[in-house]
Amino acid sequence: MNWILNISEITSGDRDRVGGKGYALAQLAGNGFTIPETLCLTVDAYDQFVLRTGLRERVLIELNRKNFKEMRWEEIWDCATRIRNMFLRTPMPEEIGTRLRQEIANRFKDKRVVVRSSAPEEDDAHASFAGLHESYLNIQGTDAILAHIRKVWASLWSDAALLYRQEIGLDAEKSAMAVVIQEIIVGDRSGVAFSKNPNHPSQAVIESVYGLNQGLVDGLVEPDRWILDRERKTVLTHTPAQRQQQMIPHGDGVVMSPLPPELSTVPPLNPDEVLGVFNVSLRAENFFKLPQDTEWTYKDNTLLLLQSRPITSSGGETPGDNRSWYLSLHRSFENLKALRKKIEHELIPKMIETARTMAETDPDTLSDQELAQEIRRRWEMNQNWVNVYWEDFIPFAHGVRLFGQVYNDVMQPKDAYEFVDLLTQTEMASLERNQILAELAEQIRHDPQLAAQLRQGDAGRIKPAFLAEVESFIQKFGDLSCSMTGGTQCVEDAMPLFNILLEMAAHPVPGERKRKSDSASDLKERFLSHFQGQERDWAGELLDLARSSYRLRDDDNIYLGRIEAQVLICVQVAKERINASSQSGETQSVSEELKTVLDDLEHRAEPMNPYQKQSGQSFEIKPRQLVGQPAGPGLCRGKARVIQQHSELAEFKAGEVLVCDAVDPNMTFVVPLASGVVERRGGMLIHGAIIAREYGLPCVTGIANATSFIRTGDEVTVDGFLGIVTVGAGDI
Amino acid sequence: MEKAEDIQRQIRELFVSQNLAVLATHNEEQPYANLVAFVTTDDLKYLYFVTPRATRKFANLSADSRVALLINNSTNQNTDFHQAIAVTAVGKAEEITGDDRTRVLPLYLAKHPHLEEFAKSPTCALVRVTAASYYLVKNFQNVMEFHFTQ
Numbered sequence: 001m002n003w004i005l006n007i008s009e010i011t012s013g014d015r016d017r018v019g020g021k022g023y024a025l026a027q028l029a030g031n032g033f034t035i036p037e038t039l040c041l042t043v044d045a046y047d048q049f050v051l052r053t054g055l056r057e058r059v060l061i062e063l064n065r066k067n068f069k070e071m072r073w074e075e076i077w078d079c080a081t082r083i084r085n086m087f088l089r090t091p092m093p094e095e096i097g098t099r100l101r102q103e104i105a106n107r108f109k110d111k112r113v114v115v116r117s118s119a120p121e122e123d124d125a126h127a128s129f130a131g132l133h134e135s136y137l138n139i140q141g142t143d144a145i146l147a148h149i150r151k152v153w154a155s156l157w158s159d160a161a162l163l164y165r166q167e168i169g170l171d172a173e174k175s176a177m178a179v180v181i182q183e184i185i186v187g188d189r190s191g192v193a194f195s196k197n198p199n200h201p202s203q204a205v206i207e208s209v210y211g212l213n214q215g216l217v218d219g220l221v222e223p224d225r226w227i228l229d230r231e232r233k234t235v236l237t238h239t240p241a242q243r244q245q246q247m248i249p250h251g252d253g254v255v256m257s258p259l260p261p262e263l264s265t266v267p268p269l270n271p272d273e274v275l276g277v278f279n280v281s282l283r284a285e286n287f288f289k290l291p292q293d294t295e296w297t298y299k300d301n302t303l304l305l306l307q308s309r310p311i312t313s314s315g316g317e318t319p320g321d322n323r324s325w326y327l328s329l330h331r332s333f334e335n336l337k338a339l340r341k342k343i344e345h346e347l348i349p350k351m352i353e354t355a356r357t358m359a360e361t362d363p364d365t366l367s368d369q370e371l372a373q374e375i376r377r378r379w380e381m382n383q384n385w386v387n388v389y390w391e392d393f394i395p396f397a398h399g400v401r402l403f404g405q406v407y408n409d410v411m412q413p414k415d416a417y418e419f420v421d422l423l424t425q426t427e428m429a430s431l432e433r434n435q436i437l438a439e440l441a442e443q444i445r446h447d448p449q450l451a452a453q454l455r456q457g458d459a460g461r462i463k464p465a466f467l468a469e470v471e472s473f474i475q476k477f478g479d480l481s482c483s484m485t486g487g488t489q490c491v492e493d494a495m496p497l498f499n500i501l502l503e504m505a506a507h508p509v510p511g512e513r514k515r516k517s518d519s520a521s522d523l524k525e526r527f528l529s530h531f532q533g534q535e536r537d538w539a540g541e542l543l544d545l546a547r548s549s550y551r552l553r554d555d556d557n558i559y560l561g562r563i564e565a566q567v568l569i570c571v572q573v574a575k576e577r578i579n580a581s582s583q584s585g586e587t588q589s590v591s592e593e594l595k596t597v598l599d600d601l602e603h604r605a606e607p608m609n610p611y612q613k614q615s616g617q618s619f620e621i622k623p624r625q626l627v628g629q630p631a632g633p634g635l636c637r638g639k640a641r642v643i644q645q646h647s648e649l650a651e652f653k654a655g656e657v658l659v660c661d662a663v664d665p666n667m668t669f670v671v672p673l674a675s676g677v678v679e680r681r682g683g684m685l686i687h688g689a690i691i692a693r694e695y696g697l698p699c700v701t702g703i704a705n706a707t708s709f710i711r712t713g714d715e716v717t718v719d720g721f722l723g724i725v726t727v728g729a730g731d732i
Numbered sequence: 733m734e735k736a737e738d739i740q741r742q743i744r745e746l747f748v749s750q751n752l753a754v755l756a757t758h759n760e761e762q763p764y765a766n767l768v769a770f771v772t773t774d775d776l777k778y779l780y781f782v783t784p785r786a787t788r789k790f791a792n793l794s795a796d797s798r799v800a801l802l803i804n805n806s807t808n809q810n811t812d813f814h815q816a817i818a819v820t821a822v823g824k825a826e827e828i829t830g831d832d833r834t835r836v837l838p839l840y841l842a843k844h845p846h847l848e849e850f851a852k853s854p855t856c857a858l859v860r861v862t863a864a865s866y867y868l869v870k871n872f873q874n875v876m877e878f879h880f881t882q
Contacts, residue, residue: 057810064814064871173811618881621736624867625875724873732822732865 003045004103007038017042019118019178024288024308031287033280034304037183039107043120043176045096046153052093059083059157063172065627065723066702073159073394074683075702077401078629080159081684085408085416087154092146100149105142108183112140112249115148116180116307117155121170132161133177137214138184138249145181151409153177185304186249187297189268191216191223193281196230196291198311203236204228206277208268210259211246213295213306218332220256221245224267226274230282235274240267251535256334269298276303284308333542336399340548343396343556347388351559354381358566363573368591371574375597378567385563393556399549400685403542410530415633417684420693422523422543423550431694434669436473440466441504451505454498470497496650503673507654553685561664574598623709623727629682630723631689632699636676637717640710643667657718659710663688671695676718678725680706692720700725739876740776743819743866746805747772747779751844753821754802755781757792764792770801771843777880779821779861780840782851790857793825799861817870823863833858 002009010018010026018026022040029035050056062083071079092100117133134155136148155161156177165172191208207216207223215221222241229236243264248257269277277296280303284292288310295306358378363371400423407419443466444451453462474497524543531539574594641656643649652658652670660667662681668691671677677692682702692699698720703709710716710727717726753770756763766789768781779801783790793799804818828836837858841848850856866878 054810057813060811060814061872065873066871619736619740620879620881621739622877622879623875624877625869625873627871627873722873 001044003042003048003099005040005042007035007040010040014042016120017044017178019043019120019180020309021116021118021307022178022180023118025180027287028284028305028308033284034302035182036185036304036306037107037111039103039181040118041100041149041179041181043178045100046156046176046178048096049092049150049153052096053090055086055090058086060173062086063157063162065629066704068162068166070704071702072682073163074685075629076162077159078682078684080157080162081401081404081408082416083157084151084154084405085412087150088408088412089414090150092150097146100146101142104145104181108145108181110140112138112184113145114180114182114184115139115145115152116182117152118178118180119156120176120178121165132158132164134158135214137212137254138252140252144252149179149181152179182306184249185297185299185306186212187299187304189273190295190297190306191268191277193277193294193296194291194311195278195281195285195294196311197227198291200227202230204230204278204281206269206274206281208277209241209246210243210263210268211248211257212254213297214254215245215247215256217295218247220332220334221247224269226269228274228278233275233278235271238267243268273298273303280305281308333402333538333545336396336402336545336549339392339396340399340545343392343552344548347392348556348559351385351563354385355559355562355566358563363570368577368594371570371577372591372593372597375567375570375574375601378570379601382563382567385560389556389560393552393560396549397553397685399545400553403546403549406539406542407527411527418523419546420684420690422527423547431691433473434672437501437504437669438672440469440473441501441508444501444505445508451502454502457495457498473497496647499650500652500670500673503652503654507673550685550690553687571598571601626703626706626709626725626727628678628700628702628704628723628725629684630720631679631684631686631701632677632692632697632720634676634696634698634720635718636698637715638675640678640712640714640716641674642707642710642712644707657716658688659706659716660688661707662686663691671697676700676716676720678703678706678710678716678718680704739868739878742817742870743776743868743878744772744774746803746817746819747776750803750805752803753779753781755789756800756802757789757825758796759788759792764788768801769844769847770803771840773839776866777863779823779863780836780858781861782840782847782856782858784853784855785857786855790827790859793859794827797824797826799823799825801861813872817868819869820867821861821863822865822867823861825859825861827857828860829858832860836860 005014005018007022007026007029010023014026015023018040022038025035025038026040029038050059062079065079066075068076091097114135114137116135119133132155134152136151139145139148156175162172165175189208189210190213191206192213193207194205197203197205204227206226206228208226209216209221209223211221216223222243224241224243225237225239226235227237228234243259245256246259247254250257280296281292281294284294284305288308290310292308293311294308297304297306358381361374363374366374403423404417404419407413407422408416411418413419444454450463450466459467527543528536528539575598578594578598636657638655638657639653640659641648641652643658643660646667649667649670652673654673655675656673657676657678658670658674659678661679663671663677663679664687668687671691672695674697676697677688677699679686679688679699679701680703681688683689684701686701689699689701698718700718700720700723702723703725706725710725714727715729719726747770751769752767754765755768756765758764768783768789770779770781772779799822801821802818803821804816806812806816806818837851840858841851844851851858864880868876868878
């Protein structure tokens with residue numbers, strides 16, 4: 001079977017083999033439209049690659065580790081990152097490589113090309129995958145083209161594509177990817193055209209920028225915009241852009257470059273050219289018999305079509321269509337830099353201020369009715385910040401992923417998460433705190449008298465110098481028995497802290513378990529050595545951005561938690577009033593409003609363990625082997641310590657496995673004592689995983705219902721290589 | 733999140749869809765495995781199979797009633813690794829005779845009508861395994877346990 005087809009060889013029977021994009025290009029080329037020189041790699045090449053290398057089943061095992069619907073987006077990203085790394089690290093089998101190499105070398109020689117995705121399920125009138133799969137511009141040389149073909153194949157399994165495919169009900173097992181290889185046309189002006197405006201059927205829309213079209217498609221360059229009357233073929237409006245930048249080929253890729261000043265005052269298209277683009281898009285519409293979304297470029301005054309696809313039937317976003325959100329999962333460097341500024345200088349100060357002003361109202365002083373109003377007010381403010389969290393903070397986490405992708409591309413490491421070691425150079429407050437704790441424990445270890453005093457817990461008899469150090473610790477880092485966000489479960493004295501210090505003194509962390517030595521600077525040098533000149537500066541900036549993104553990944557939760565805590569404080573007061581009145585039998589005196597507001601907010605009891613034995617039931621179900629995400633390599637076996645409340649941390653014993661719903665930064669002081677970490681919340685970049693990695697502990701995240709399945713004292717085995725937690729000793 | 737009923741349903745569906753189970757017995761601590769055609773009751777408490785009394789398996793289970801059965805839906809394809817599910821049943825085996833046999837045999841033959849002659853032979857025993865526990869494996873490495881408590 002022929003895996004590589006010239007555009008002229010493609011017939012109507014090849015639609016499913018060359019994908020939507022390849023097929024549309026073949027039809028355009030065969031009907032008088034001018035397109036760049038193009039070659040299609042059919043899905044058979046993909047199928048052969050994944051079959052012969054065993055990748056097909058490896059991908060499916062990865063995707064079926066857990067129920068997809070139970071995975072958080074971070075877990076899906078982890079999954080996609082691992083799959084991408086599999087593609088990067090799996091060489092082309094010789095037979096496939098030789099065939100592709102010959103054809104590509106014959107056709108393109110030294111020409112620079114664009115390597116584009118063309119999925120068979122893409123670009124029909126019901127689903128648009130626009131932007132969900134990847135394309136690479138300005139690639140030169142057979143080896144580089146082959147490497148980028150694998151990247152395009154891997155993008156079939158990007159998180160955004162996985163989410164979208166699941167949403168529209170496509171079967172992942174049948175997915176395959178064709179690839180379009182096109183000579184790059186370095187046009188001086190480029191753009192997109194909608195032959196019919198989805199919102200105003202009598203109009204067409206044209207957008208244009210200077211330079212390569214990718215600048216517009218990626219949202220990096222603001223386009224000039226024309227609205228046209230379809231029937232009269234006249235321009236209705238022209239909205240000029242602030243023309244400042246263009247995307248141009250550079251090295252083995254593309255860069256953003258300042259626009260020469262003489263161009264910034266001139267629209268990229270003159271009125272004749274606007275009509276020229278419109279006419280071509282209309283011809284495409286007439287040809288395909290559906291309104292078209294085309295990409296085009298002008299080179300030396302010749303208009304070339306780069307691609308054409310039907311405008312999806314929905315026209316724009318329909319309610320429930322989350323594609324734009326999935327697409328926001330991919331942010332450009334420029335976009336992330338702007339976001340960083342907004343978050344650091346605008347949003348976080350505002351969040352701190354919001355929590356502070358909320359705290360000014362003491363709920364105890366409010367009447368029932370006022371309290372109900374206050375709960376609603378705080379709830380709405382909290383919701384507002386939750387929305388900001390989704391819109392700005394979550395996308396900013398993609399600074400880490402953008403860096404991870406670049407790192408994996410250039411380093412191709414065995415461990416897809418090696419890049420995290422580079423980000424841990426960022427000093428986090430929690431690590432500084434753990435260091436001070438270790439020093440306090442060291443003092444106790446060498447002073448039996450002090451140890452005895454602490455065990456008795458009588459503050460009056462403890463050495464004042466030591467007590468002063470503990471006081472200063474609490475001042476700086478807070479009482480460790482308090483939850484960071486709630487603050488309502490604090491233990492009054494310092495006994496929990498003493499217990500932990502005594503445990504740490506009795507079980508010093510062995511040398512190899514201390515924080516991993518900073519090999520990060522070596523890693524940084526090795527990473528940066530792959531770049532030269534301007535690119536090296538860019539790589540350094542990207543690392544800096546990723547470190548900020550990594551740090552904020554924790555901090556944003558803390559700031560949001562403080563706001564949420566203000567809601568919970570009011571809710572707590574309301575619950576106490578309802579309880580008190582029901583005990584005294586004066587139910588009428590409590591405002592119904594309070595009950596209603598609590599019902600509205602759905603502050604209900606925790607869901608129970610779905611496997612718990614019900615009365616009258618003749619069987620019991622329990623987990624044996626739970627699969628989550630491998631988040632810290634290593635293997636350990638120990639007794640579980642399940643943490644439901646912060647105060648329980650004081651009971652933590654050396655060698656236990658920390659099992660919790662979500663490790664927050666204020667819980668990690670027990671991690672040096674732990675032999676492993678298990679967490680319900682999934683992902684490689686959550687705090688528990690980060691700290692476990694710092695201390696070289698096995699860690700598994702994404703274990704659904706971890707804290708209800710596993711009980712304190714259960715013997716558990718944590719396999720951080722495979723992401724498996726085994727409960728119990730194995731007897732029948 | 734799957735509920736207990738979901739797990740029960742998955743086990744039942746697997747048992748209905750499969751004709752054969754691998755039976756594990758032992759002879760003086762030497763493990764022995766073979767295939768049997770089985771049927772299960774709706775409440776999953778019992779599994780039944782037939783075997784001539786002269787077989788190794790019958791001798792083994794007569795000497796030690798503790799047995800295990802493995803039922804799975806693998807198809808000898810690569811896709812088994814993420815698609816197949818397997819259930820190990822652990823319990824006690826005994827031959828049933830008299831009224832019990834008369835009552836159960838139609839249930840067995842309804843699933844395996846082609847074994848009628850074989851099953852009705854005077855040399856063939858109808859064996860009942862009373863299940864104590866099931867171990868359900870799916871998605872390659874997920875394992876849940878299902879224990880009868882009464």
